[in-house]
Amino acid sequence: MKMIQGVQIDLISADRLERLTSLEKVRLILEKVMEGNVVVLEKGLSADEQSLLIETTMREITPDGFAGIEMETYSGGSSESHKGGGLFGGIFGKKESPGRLTVIGPANQMKTLKKDKDLISAWVSSR
Amino acid sequence: MSFLVRTKQKFSRLFKGLFKKKQMRIGIYGPPNAGKTTLSNRIVRDWTGDAVGPVSEIPHETRRARRKEGVTISDEGGNSVTIDIVDTPGVTTKIDYKEFLEYGIDSDEAVVRAREATEGVAEAMHWLREDIDGVIYMLDSTQDPFVQVNIMLIGIIESRELPVIIVANKTDLPDASPSRIKSAFPQHPVISISGLEGTNVEELYEKMIEYFG
Ligand SMILES: Nc1nc2c(ncn2[C@@H]2O[C@H](COP(=O)(O)OP(=O)(O)O)[C@@H](O)[C@H]2O)c(=O)[nH]1
Ligand SMILES: [Mg+2]
Numbered sequence: 409m410k411m412i413q414g415v416q417i418d419l420i421s422a423d424r425l426e427r428l429t430s431l432e433k434v435r436l437i438l439e440k441v442m443e444g445n446v447v448v449l450e451k452g453l454s455a456d457e458q459s460l461l462i463e464t465t466m467r468e469i470t471p472d473g474f475a476g477i478e479m480e481t482y483s484g485g486s487s488e489s490h491k492g493g494g495l496f497g498g499i500f501g502k503k504e505s506p507g508r509l510t511v512i513g514p515a516n517q518m519k520t521l522k523k524d525k526d527l528i529s530a531w532v533s534s535r
Numbered sequence: 536m537s538f539l540v541r542t543k544q545k546f547s548r549l550f551k552g553l554f555k556k557k558q559m560r561i562g563i564y565g566p567p568n569a570g571k572t573t574l575s576n577r578i579v580r581d582w583t584g585d586a587v588g589p590v591s592e593i594p595h596e597t598r599r600a601r602r603k604e605g606v607t608i609s610d611e612g613g614n615s616v617t618i619d620i621v622d623t624p625g626v627t628t629k630i631d632y633k634e635f636l637e638y639g640i641d642s643d644e645a646v647v648r649a650r651e652a653t654e655g656v657a658e659a660m661h662w663l664r665e666d667i668d669g670v671i672y673m674l675d676s677t678q679d680p681f682v683q684v685n686i687m688l689i690g691i692i693e694s695r696e697l698p699v700i701i702v703a704n705k706t707d708l709p710d711a712s713p714s715r716i717k718s719a720f721p722q723h724p725v726i727s728i729s730g731l732e733g734t735n736v737e738e739l740y741e742k743m744i745e746y747f748g
Contacts, residue, residue: 454694459664465629467654477628
């Protein structure tokens with residue numbers, strides 16, 4: 409296949425994300441990012457999913473291969489993440505509010521990733 | 536084996552279990568080079584006389600988490616807390632072995648270091664979900680605290696409802712700005728220290744007794 413220079417952007421809808429388990433979400437994101445794509449999630453990841461994403465990212469890093477991820481998100485905010493969740497939210501694990509719009513890309517191609525109050529800018533180089 | 540002996544063993548196991556439970560496992564988290572190992576060495580040295588691990592200006596010198604068990608911190612009022620200190624590698628979402636080359640490390644060694652670092656970070660993240668009871672989150676107060684990894688990690692710690700003390704380190708440096716850290720994380724106690732010089736660590740010890748006790 410002739411390669412066209414450029415970067416593929418994958419926008420994953422909240423609907424699709426809702427149907428996936430945490431592990432499936434993390435696998436899907438990393439699969440795309442490891443291909444060199446930038447992934448935009450309509451609805452962000454929960455705190456546990458974020459920590460799972462970091463852990464799994466670390467396990468996938470190889471010398472001269474995948475070097476990890478860059479990520480920016482509008483999180484639910486700490487006060488919001490406790491709202492209605494509380495102790496029981498913690499125990500049953502499902503109540504915490506997931507972050508909002510999230511951008512994740514391959515670290516070696518995302519030269520800058522900046523977040524403002526209402527704008528996330530990514531500068532991505534093709535491989 | 537007599538009934539009495541067995542019962543005794545059962546009880547001692549039970550007590551050990553209780554004791555273990557009471558001993559909080561405190562993870563020192565934060566970005567690379569914030570001064571986590573310097574602080575954990577100081578805590579361990581101040582209260583037990585030993586050390587935890589080597590300090591270095593090379594990022595990811597601590598590639599595997601190190602722990603020191605049963606460190607008792609006490610104050611003059613007779614309050615104390617016994618904790619296990621876990622010094623973790625810096626939390627990051629990316630590691631490139633080429634970074635190590637800049638420090639004069641050859642590429643074979645750099646690849647090994649990078650591999651160890653990735654395993655160490657994965658482990659530290661895993662523990663945060665499984666067996667950490669409290670967190671000291673360390674930041675270099677000469678650096679911008681508003682970076683995604685910090686916000687994300689604090690969010691993860693909050694969602695686990697773990698008690699967290701934020702340490703604004705390196706206050707001995709001229710461009711240190713602990714107030715920037717305080718405004719970034721107003722929901723948590725922020726203690727300004729110089730882990731290197733030991734300035735204000737007493738306040739941190741007090742807070743640890745209060746928060747983790
Ligand atoms: N000026 C200053 N340097 C510090 C302080 N704490 C640690 N450092 C230095 O920062 C570098 C990284 O320290 P280290 O404890 O290895 O950081 P870690 O990666 O978070 O474990 C070393 O060169 C330390 O000497 C501090 O309070 N003030
Ligand atoms: Mg260290």
